[in-house]
Amino acid sequence: MESEAIIWQSEWKRLKKKLHREKYKLTPQREATLQVLIENEKSHLSAEEVYLRVKEKAPDTGLATVYRTLDLLSELDILDKINFGDGVARYEIRQEGAKHFHHHLICLDCGEVNEIQEDLLMDVEEKVSTKYHFLIKDHRLIFHGICDSCQKQQK
CATH class of the missing domain: 3.30.1490.190 (Ferric-uptake regulator, C-terminal dimerisarion domain)
Structure with missing residues (x-):
């Protein structure tokens, strides 16, 4: 459990630094979205699944905001957007230093x-x-x- 917390904190710091380097603020909505993605990193969540989990952390966050945040994080190569052939876009955090x-x-x-x-x-x-x-x-x-x-x- 302790090693998971260390990994989570390390990943959190890395992602925050990347946003700041790219000159983007860490808004509460972006923070909640990143937290959900880190906490569910092996789940390959859809935008709607991310939204439902974000609502638990930041109830005033709208679906459009989550979509915009996911798009931004994908553009910044923080997230990978994937489709497994079922017509649903899913998201996962791009690993640090991943070339592919x-x-x-x-x-x-x-x-x-x-x-x-x-x-x-x-x-x-x-x-x-x-x-x-x-x-x-x-x-x-x-x-x-x-x-x-x-x-x-x-x-």
Whole structure:
């Protein structure tokens, strides 16, 4: 528990510094939004889910404000906006020093989302850059399949 608190505080300080470096104020609405995202960093929350949790912390915050905040944080590369093919944009905090978006495994049965932190596409990226003379800024990889737990239940 103590290590989680240290990680939370470290992440909080990093994100606050990034906002200040970019000349943005940490308004109560932005603060509540960032807190929700840090507290739920593995949940891949939609804007509406972020909004519902922000309302608990800052009841006078509107849905439009949350959308604007999420857009701003995405533009500043504080957040990654992702879509798992279900038509819903989800958000997660971009890891410090991350050169690329991390990859995801999505279970088609239970909907569980797992993350792959290692970059599996460096060779592919290099080939694409060389062969097509394409300057790659980022890439995303999502695997859709059946997780281990669901496979065991099916047997």
